[in-house]
Each structure stands twice: as C-alpha cells, then as structure tokens.
Amino acid sequence: MGSSSTSAVLSLLSILLLVPWVTSTSVEESFLQCLSLHSDPSSPISAVVYSPNNSSYLSIYRSSIQNLRFLQSDTPKPLFIITPLNESHVQTAVICAKENGLEIRTRGGGHDYEGRSYVAEVPFVIVDMSNLKTITVDIENNSAWVQAGATLGELYYRIAEKSNVHGFPGGVCHTVGVSGFLSGGGYGYMLRKYGLGADHVIDAHMVNANGKILNRETMGEDLFWAIRGGGAASFGIILWWKVNLVPVPPVVTVFNPSKTIEEGGTKLVHRWQYIVDKVDEDLFMRANLELTNTSSGGKTIKVSFSSLYLGTIDKLLPLMNKSFPELGLQREDCTEMSWIDAIKNIGGFPNNTIDVLLNRTLQDKRTYKVKSDYVKEPIPEFVFEGIWKRFLQIEIPVMRLTPYGGRMSEISESAIPFPHRKGNIFKIQYIVNWRQNGTQEIKRHINWIRKLHKYMTPYVSKSPREAYLNYRDLDIGTNNKGNTSYSQASIWGRKYFKNNFDRLVYVKSKVDPGNFFRNEQSIPAVTAW
Structure with a gap:
C-alpha cells in the first residue's frame, strides 16, 4: 500500500x-x-x-x-x-x-x-454538490456546460461576463441550484417566450445506481428524457448539464405596479386572468397577492404585477394600452435595463451590483410551507374575496399567479416529463411564512394553507388536480419507506406528471430496478412492466 x-x-x-x-x-x-x-x-x-x-x-x-x-x-x-x-x-x-x-x-x-x-x-x-460549480460558457455555439453544484445566479453571471444579448430562461431566486431547478422543469420570467429551463437541456453527465458515469449517448434517450423535469434524484446524481442559451435584447423593461383592494385590486386581478396568457409572448406579468399595512395601522390586501418585457418602453406601452388598459400603466412606472440587471432587480436586489448573483448566502432563510395549483378557467371575482378573508387570518400569506400561454402552449405535454402546457392560464403558488418556529406554529400555519388549498378546489384543475414538482408538497401523497407500489406512487405521480408518470416508471424500472435512488416522492421501480 x-x-x-x-x-x-x-x-x-x-x-x-x-x-x-x-x-x-x-x-x-x-x-x-x-x-x-x-x-x-x-x-x-x-x-x-x-x-x-x-x-x-x-x-x-x-x-x-x-x-x-x-x-x-x-x-x-x-x-x-x-x-x-x-x-x-x-x-x-x-x-x-x-x-x-x-x-x-x-x-x-x-x-x-x-x-x-x-x-x-x-x-x-x-x-x-456545492463544491462542483464550474461553468463554461460558449457564446459562439450558444451553449454552456454547468456543473451540478452551481446556482442560477452563478450561471447568469458567467453568461453576462461574455455577452449582454444572451440569457437563460431560469428563475429570479439566484441561490436556487441549477440541478434541482432543471430536474423539476424550472421556469422564470421568460417562460412565455422560451418555455422551461429543462426545455433547453441538450446533454447531461450523471452517476447511475452502479456508480458509472453516463452522458446523453450512453444513458439513452429514455433516461435523458426522464431527468429533464421528472426529478433526476429518482435516477442518479447529475454531474453536469449542457444547456442552450437564448437571445435577449440589449434593453428590457421592468415594471411592478400595485393596487390595494380598496384601490380596485380585486377587479384588476380578476381582469388579468382574461388577457395574461394571450398577450405578446415577450411580455410576462406575474400577479402577486399579499398583505400590506394600511395608513391606520391595520392590514389589507395588495395586488402587484411583477413584470418583464423583452423590449423597450416605447414598444411596451401601446401593447399594454391595448391588452390591459385597466392597469393604467404609465411611462414612469417602467424602467429600462439590461437582462442581467432585470434578473437582479426582480430578484430583490435592485441596489446591488451583479456580483450579488455570486452570493449563495444572501437570500433570506424563512420558515414556510408551499402548495401549488393550475388554473384553466378564470376564477370568479367572489372567490378572490374569499381569499382575502383567509389572508387576514394569518400573518404572512402570499399567492403568486404565474402566467402561461405563449411558447408553453406550443410544446407537447410529453416532450419532457413536465406536462403542464397548453390549456393552462396560470399556475398558483400558495405560500405561508412564519417567524416563530416550534411544533404549534408549524401546525397552525400548515393547517391554514391546507384549508386555503381546499377552498380553491372547485376553481382549479381536476382529474388530476395538477401540481408542480419543484413546489414539492408531501400532502399530495408519499411512498412507503423502502419500495412502494405503482398504485400508491400514482396518487402523487399523476398530479406532477399526468400521463408521463407511466413512462417515468418504465425508465426507472429499467435503469434502477433495485430502487436505490429513492425518497418520499421518487419514481418507483416495478418488477413487471
């Protein structure tokens, strides 16, 4: 030795x-x-x-x-x-x-x-994986190799080092890991223009259950399909992702107008549903619903429209006046900037340099529970009134309504495991945050968000009631410890993947028949397929 x-x-x-x-x-x-x-x-x-x-x-x-x-x-x-x-x-x-x-x-x-x-x-x-964060950007070929431990912020920063007209359709929380983001689908403020982050993965390296390193060619197209939105942790450990970059204009426009419900916020968000999936695909308007303080020291509801337009103010204003005049968007509500500055601005760091995107620890850590839904028909106005009543029962509730349409309606439900495409107006992210930890506080806040989720049942997708994998929610079903049955896993699996769940089970059974890579919501391996 x-x-x-x-x-x-x-x-x-x-x-x-x-x-x-x-x-x-x-x-x-x-x-x-x-x-x-x-x-x-x-x-x-x-x-x-x-x-x-x-x-x-x-x-x-x-x-x-x-x-x-x-x-x-x-x-x-x-x-x-x-x-x-x-x-x-x-x-x-x-x-x-x-x-x-x-x-x-x-x-x-x-x-x-x-x-x-x-x-x-x-x-x-x-x-x-946090030590493995090398990123190699190839502007000439519009691509990048990204190690699995890198964050979205690090990817954006490395792209911006090379070009101000290239970007990637990822989220605005810069501390999110690239690998988890892509393996669940992953979306951001260019969703309607370019689809998901996972739609732009063109190769990957991973370690399988036998400890072997595979690339796209050696893993085969079934497994390569599965890891892009099907939860890569069910199949192995990703080492590298290769992604295509997307073009962005040198100038984009950011705006975030808000109204309280006393100022007409309820009617605005109700009207928003009818246009948001049909407007130009260069425009992304997310509706955020949250509590805010009143001048008298009380609480009310604020509706804000956190938005990105891939173009100038001069092009944006006529578009808004035609499609959503009720918002009354004015030039002074809008700011032009580069795409990388927009990512930083929307992500909550407007006064920092872009170096903030390299900081993995700056994001506030919170105590929270999250659930999700998909909406295919506009929600009646009275339902929002019911939401407001429930918001006033708790300290820090939030709902984020993410618009679909555009490119998302053009990509097949089976192109990758993520199935939530055509027919969705928007996705709902329900969030409840709380400051004091402890068993009783956890129970109180989780019970509150479960009741809100139940209240929304008649107004969201059905059979299955769809959910987003990257907003993981163990309430919708879990596996047994060790091996679990196809039927039990189907309870949660069809909510995340719809009919793509069957192909995921087929791939899992082929590449990891011993079910080594498993967790409470991992794809099961079945013996007879």
Whole structure:
C-alpha cells in the first residue's frame, strides 16, 4: 500500500474515532471502510467526509438549508455528509451507500420545499454538490456546460461576463441550484417566450445506481428524457448539464405596479386572468397577492404585477394600452435595463451590483410551507374575496399567479416529463411564512394553507388536480419507506406528471430496478412492466 493510500485509510479511521457510538460491525464503520477501499489515492475522499462529531458537520449541514422548518432539534440528520471535490467522490459515495443499504440525499442549492435533499426518515448520507460549480460558457455555439453544484445566479453571471444579448430562461431566486431547478422543469420570467429551463437541456453527465458515469449517448434517450423535469434524484446524481442559451435584447423593461383592494385590486386581478396568457409572448406579468399595512395601522390586501418585457418602453406601452388598459400603466412606472440587471432587480436586489448573483448566502432563510395549483378557467371575482378573508387570518400569506400561454402552449405535454402546457392560464403558488418556529406554529400555519388549498378546489384543475414538482408538497401523497407500489406512487405521480408518470416508471424500472435512488416522492421501480 502506497503512502497516499495509507494516509486515506488513516483519515477515515480518524473519522471513526469521532463517532463513539460506532461498533466494529456497524453500518457506519462498514461505509467508511468502503469509502477507503474505493477512494482514489490521488484525491482521497476522506478529506470531504463529515460525521456528526466533526466540528464542521453542523455548519455544513445548515449551510444551504433554506426552509427553517427543517432545522428543528428532532429533524433526522445524516450519518455522514460528503462534499465532493471531483466526480470520483460522487461515484464512491454511490457505490458505498448502495453496498451498505444507506439512502442518498443529493443537495445543491437546498431549496427543496419539503427538505427532501437533506432530510430522510431512514439512515442516510447527504452528498452536497456545492463544491462542483464550474461553468463554461460558449457564446459562439450558444451553449454552456454547468456543473451540478452551481446556482442560477452563478450561471447568469458567467453568461453576462461574455455577452449582454444572451440569457437563460431560469428563475429570479439566484441561490436556487441549477440541478434541482432543471430536474423539476424550472421556469422564470421568460417562460412565455422560451418555455422551461429543462426545455433547453441538450446533454447531461450523471452517476447511475452502479456508480458509472453516463452522458446523453450512453444513458439513452429514455433516461435523458426522464431527468429533464421528472426529478433526476429518482435516477442518479447529475454531474453536469449542457444547456442552450437564448437571445435577449440589449434593453428590457421592468415594471411592478400595485393596487390595494380598496384601490380596485380585486377587479384588476380578476381582469388579468382574461388577457395574461394571450398577450405578446415577450411580455410576462406575474400577479402577486399579499398583505400590506394600511395608513391606520391595520392590514389589507395588495395586488402587484411583477413584470418583464423583452423590449423597450416605447414598444411596451401601446401593447399594454391595448391588452390591459385597466392597469393604467404609465411611462414612469417602467424602467429600462439590461437582462442581467432585470434578473437582479426582480430578484430583490435592485441596489446591488451583479456580483450579488455570486452570493449563495444572501437570500433570506424563512420558515414556510408551499402548495401549488393550475388554473384553466378564470376564477370568479367572489372567490378572490374569499381569499382575502383567509389572508387576514394569518400573518404572512402570499399567492403568486404565474402566467402561461405563449411558447408553453406550443410544446407537447410529453416532450419532457413536465406536462403542464397548453390549456393552462396560470399556475398558483400558495405560500405561508412564519417567524416563530416550534411544533404549534408549524401546525397552525400548515393547517391554514391546507384549508386555503381546499377552498380553491372547485376553481382549479381536476382529474388530476395538477401540481408542480419543484413546489414539492408531501400532502399530495408519499411512498412507503423502502419500495412502494405503482398504485400508491400514482396518487402523487399523476398530479406532477399526468400521463408521463407511466413512462417515468418504465425508465426507472429499467435503469434502477433495485430502487436505490429513492425518497418520499421518487419514481418507483416495478418488477413487471
């Protein structure tokens, strides 16, 4: 045994000494021994393995947890956290977790709404990809290779370094991980112009359940289809994504007018439904519904229209006056800027330089619960009145209504696993935030959002009641621990994927028949297909 290999073994043995509850036959010891056996001596994995007794363990564990609901003292924590520095570390983690019956949770930006990238009810290991964040932008070929640990903000920044007329149709929360974003579909303020982020993935590298690295050619078109919107964590660990860039004009226009319900906000949002999916695809107008303070110290509802137009004010105003004159948009309501500045502005950092997009920790961490719906017929005005009454029962409620139409209506429901295309006017994101954590507060706020969701049942999609995977919601159904049945997984699976669920099960059963990559809402593997 060479000196470097001996050093790796000793390093892993030192981790064992930090875990006093380890016995000579424990899974933990066996896992570490496996890591040592498979570790590349030139880059020993021992340097990036953290046990609960390691001084860095908690800080690494907490580093990208965005939902404070999962920082309770009784939240199950991983046996180990691995922060790979190269692809071989990911391969070794998969091989050894599988060999020792441990589940893997793969974490990028940590934005999974139900914490499934860092929480499990069974013994598990976190593979935290945040060190793997290289981005290579190729302007000549309108593409970029993005490592799985990169954030959307980092991708946007690297594109802007090279060009002011190229962009990517991603979201405006810059700390979201690229990999989770793309594997669930992923949308942003250019949704109506260019579709989803996942619609622009043209290649990927991943580690499969056998620890092998695959690319698009070697994984085959079925698996390549599945990981673009079907939840890549069901199939493996993504290492790289290759994406197409999209053209953006040198000048775009941002506007965000708002009205309280006393100022006519209810009628405005009601009218918005009738035009928002039919306007020019260069225009994206999201309606945000939230509480605001009154001058007398009370509370009321504010309706705002957070918007991006891929063009100048001079082109925007005639379009708005024709399609949505009720809003009364004026030149002074609008600001022209570059696309990259618009991303920063809409994302909540108008006064920062674009360097803010590289900051992974600046985004506020909150305690929250989220649910989703899709709307195919305009919601009656009286329903909004009922929403306002419910908003006034809680401290920090929000509803975000994201418009569809445009390019989203042109792409087939089966092009990728994400099926929510033609026929949708808008998507609803329900959010309830709260400041004081604790069991009672969690119950109170979750019960509130469940009641709001139930109230909306007659006015949203049916059979199935559709939901968006990246707004993960365990209320709509979960798997059994270990293996689960097709019928049980179908309860939640058809809400996320509609008829695409069957093809996802077929792919899963073919590429991971042992169901190694699993979680509470992973695609099941079935023996007879």
